[in-house]
Amino acid sequence: MGALSDLFGPERVAVVGATDREGSVGRAILTNLQADFDGDVVPINPNRDAVLGLDCYESVASAPPVDLAVVVVPPGIVVDAVREAGEEGVEDVVVITAGFSETGSEGADRERDLIEVAEEYDMNLVGPNSIGIMSTPNGLNATFGPENAEPGSISFMSQSGAFITAVLDWANDHDLGFKDVVSLGNEAVLDETDFIREWGDDPDTDVIIGYLEGIDHGREFIDTAREVAEDTPIVLVKSGRTEAGAQAASSHTGTIAGSEQAYEAGLDQSGVLRVNTVEEMFDYARMLSDQPTPERDDVAVITNAGGPGVMTTDAIGDSRLDLADFSDETLETYGEMLPDEGNIYNPVDVLGDAPAERFREALDIALDDRGVGAAVIVAAPTAVLDFEDLADIVAEARAEHDAPIVAALMGGESTEAAAKKLQDAGVPNYFDPARAIRSIGALSEYRDISERAHEPPREFDVDRGRAREILERVEGRNDNSLGVEAMELLDAYGVPTPEGAVVDSPGEAESVAEGIEGDVVMKIVSPDILHKSDIGGVKVGVETDDVYDAYEDLITRARNYQPDASIIGVQVQEMADLDAGTETIVGLNRDPQFGPMVLFGLGGIFVEVLEDTTVKIAPISEPEAREMIDDIQAAPLLRGARGRTPADLDAVVETLQRLSQLATDFPAILELDVNPLVAGPDGVQAIDLRLTVDNDEL
């Protein structure tokens, strides 16, 4: 495929299916293209000589050479039209026509044919079922929507066409401009990842925003977005977050949704700024395109009113930001500058009689304090304050200082002219101070994202061959699962397990026990018996001399309990010192979109009652594994809260990485639970295991 920049920067565009029929999509697109496009527009329609004053051609072949074909013919002839364009060397195609995979099996077949043709001719294909694309630098509006985008530096993609129409209608009314806009449609060929990659390379795109209901190739998305996000912020609404929403999204786009937990992890690992509302999407986008990231999270509040100052401070308390602590020098300067009743501590109260100049002085003092990373001006209307003067002054300060500044001029109509001035200076203004603070929070969050060090996952020296052998043991099982008898799998991947083995005769049991120092634990091993202790299938503290008898007793109990149970044998294991550590759970899982995931949590009530677990998409790096520990609420218990011995966190972190490698190496592992993994002061030990394997993937 050629670069996507050609898709947005064509010189001649063919509208295949152009018509002048009133109310038709073909006419709407042609009209939109004629409006502002710098290049040529060529209608294609075998039944017309001219359309809307332009010469019309029978086919792409008979027309002058075009770079981009916009296809609006009926669904049944779309594939032929695209093929013809391919034959003529057209590399970029937008298929507007609906009636493909979104409509049922016939449509899905048609979409497969379309993909085949696009691949054959190596085409960049947008859609089908797209409302089109826009690119403001050359005035390209190849959509059938009622609105065109204003020029700007935000590039915007959406899986919902209606969302684009709604957003443009709104954005044009709010002075928000775009570079490129794309309605992704069914994403038969090009998807969100392709556009993120393209816009990451595009010097004219400052911020990427998008509305997505699903992500197709999770791992590719993470890798691409992560790289792009280092320089270009990506702000996304991923809807279908809630169970009901996911169901609605699935019936809307027909895709199988991945789990919200996977999306949350995947988007976080991608460095995407995830927002839930359109308002936040644009607040963030505007701020990220207009202002620098703060060097520190300490915010100065300059206000002429106590109450709004308190509300702003609350908003800072709710956010990732902090209320700045001024230096002694700053306090002294404020002391000299402000009237006696003013407050020199943050939030700085310049008082109700402050004219704009006093705000400016106070703002300069704050921003000269090295302990201040950003500032917010919060102003209530007073008799002496001219909002427009204040706006001029804030705009000047913004130009002179290298820190983010936002404003909350708290009024209605009286603030409008000032707000416009602020906007022109790239300073957002909100009635609500909380929204102003959130927009600084977005800059701070993006600073952390852009500074993230992406370490590659560590590669451990493991015994893959042995692991495969153990996984292959599942072939005889009818439930595709393995239990403790597969503990060697962990051994092969370097996860510590107690000494011992699963045996199928009393003699073997005895000889295993002889090799173990001290008493042993013995457990019945059977895929059919889940609650072993309930039937007396677990014996703790068995002396070596008693092992032979204990073996036979365990087998007898199992037989009595369930005569038809498949019994694999008995596990003979050294006694694990559970008191010496905290029980954790480490698991693997597989998401349809994002692939393998690693799960971590504390055992027992923490997982089952408090649902205090965290997941990340595998493979994970060491810093990511470390973050997983921070992510759980119960983390202080591992660190030694309440007089506990601190657990060996390095060993937990290493185990998470080793299992991440196992999940990546063997796509056949559908689910795996190490429960518990006991984390003691000098290492970890896996006590029990359960996994499910997909035979076909082995």
Next chain:
Amino acid sequence: MGALSDLFGPERVAVVGATDREGSVGRAILTNLQADFDGDVVPINPNRDAVLGLDCYESVASAPPVDLAVVVVPPGIVVDAVREAGEEGVEDVVVITAGFSETGSEGADRERDLIEVAEEYDMNLVGPNSIGIMSTPNGLNATFGPENAEPGSISFMSQSGAFITAVLDWANDHDLGFKDVVSLGNEAVLDETDFIREWGDDPDTDVIIGYLEGIDHGREFIDTAREVAEDTPIVLVKSGRTEAGAQAASSHTGTIAGSEQAYEAGLDQSGVLRVNTVEEMFDYARMLSDQPTPERDDVAVITNAGGPGVMTTDAIGDSRLDLADFSDETLETYGEMLPDEGNIYNPVDVLGDAPAERFREALDIALDDRGVGAAVIVAAPTAVLDFEDLADIVAEARAEHDAPIVAALMGGESTEAAAKKLQDAGVPNYFDPARAIRSIGALSEYRDISERAHEPPREFDVDRGRAREILERVEGRNDNSLGVEAMELLDAYGVPTPEGAVVDSPGEAESVAEGIEGDVVMKIVSPDILHKSDIGGVKVGVETDDVYDAYEDLITRARNYQPDASIIGVQVQEMADLDAGTETIVGLNRDPQFGPMVLFGLGGIFVEVLEDTTVKIAPISEPEAREMIDDIQAAPLLRGARGRTPADLDAVVETLQRLSQLATDFPAILELDVNPLVAGPDGVQAIDLRLTVDNDEL
């Protein structure tokens, strides 16, 4: 005091300190009063004959009789001016002048004098340090602010004057009207509770809103607000929520803030709808004044666009509401009505080619379903949809159905005329569907508040005299605290404790042990030794024969550990069967604003690491005690999660109420912790106790 309705409905108002000096507060108030007030305005100023064309009087005494005096004279003569008004029989006074308790000790003295005068003459006094009051029915604007309120049914109070100015500026631009407005100022006499009471009785006030930084008489506030909220919704911003915010509020208003946990509990028990932003405050107020509460929480979504439908569904998932499940009949009707590609399931997709009429039909079908409690119209701009037609149709539906309806017309300028029409019909319109859903959520929350059954706290038969005797034992202690030796206090209030006693001789220990069946637990009792087990100060499972020696051993250990420790004796107690129950913590605490509070949580890590506790202001009713259990995250453990024996929740609930009564009966108890209270399957038992007592309150 007279009714506050006279404060807002005077016939003749005196401005004491009236002047025509440009830029003065006195002139501003007089000008505002002259603008729209239906009654007479009388300037009072000994140095003028006329002010702004009105005859000016030397004093209130020499003027025609007035109902309301607005005082703007310098702080030094405010008290005299108010006294003079009192002498003349003026019952209602607004003191605008600042320079009272907000400025230091001299001002505080002045404020005390002011209170005294107000009490002497039984006056309703607003302020001092207030920007004034407004009441739209008679055009009263006795403030010096730049804006007047538009008429409406919302009454508004604020502890921040600037907040009023800002909000009015904004509200007038957003067609939001008010009945009364009051700037509370320093609340020397009248406070938030007085106005809530007044507006609760006012037939012209539909919704009460307010901005508060503190609440002065917590219990009175709760009792008043609770009663008012049954019929009139109260929506409040209580700022100073965060630690930094509380600090800022305290330096702003000079009040000692209560704890946020107390405010949260108190506002919740009051039935206040607490919001964090101005936007929410007005979204809620508008909705509550214009629309009925929904009979059920199931919402129907009618949309012409898949993506926005999904976002709306997510917003419902985030809220207290549910996506409605349509009846078979409804689905059938939709099947007949909608084109084949439409979605008959909720969210209903009427498709991109839907004209307004199709929305109307779909809306009617949804609202005729008994399973639907409210509806939201979500519409993206399309070629065929006229937003104004849609607005007309939604307004009609609103008039015809008895369920709340909100709209999210997703566009900019193109939606303005329609939004205006909707607003006139009392239907809010937001670009963001999430905001629309939140406003239905407010109605649902208020429905629950208005339906709350307020049971009086149960009165238990307790031994108050004995409790007092035990509390008095603190008199000799230098740390004002008591420990296990005060366990009888719990006994006196009917909270089960293990059999046993604190003794101070080995012989007594033996005789107590003889009276107890089975072995006993013995613990050293000393206010100076906190970690008893660390020094071997606890003996478990002591046989009766060994009790004598054990006593002496415990005393020796304590003496060796800390020779100067004050040793009260040894507790001899029956063995509590801790395995049979779950350790909980029940505590009492005292908030400066709200008074006694009851705390509940699970013991150990739940309190110390997970901070999973809940509080309520005492006294609590039985339903409130029961709610406390529901409020903690770990509640499932008490109910029998993970194969545990369910705890006797009734016994826990009763204990919470008995301790609530103890806290209310004895204001001297500053803090009390029963830790643990073991909750077993057949009751509870308090195992350990610690309390702090205020000697002076005994």
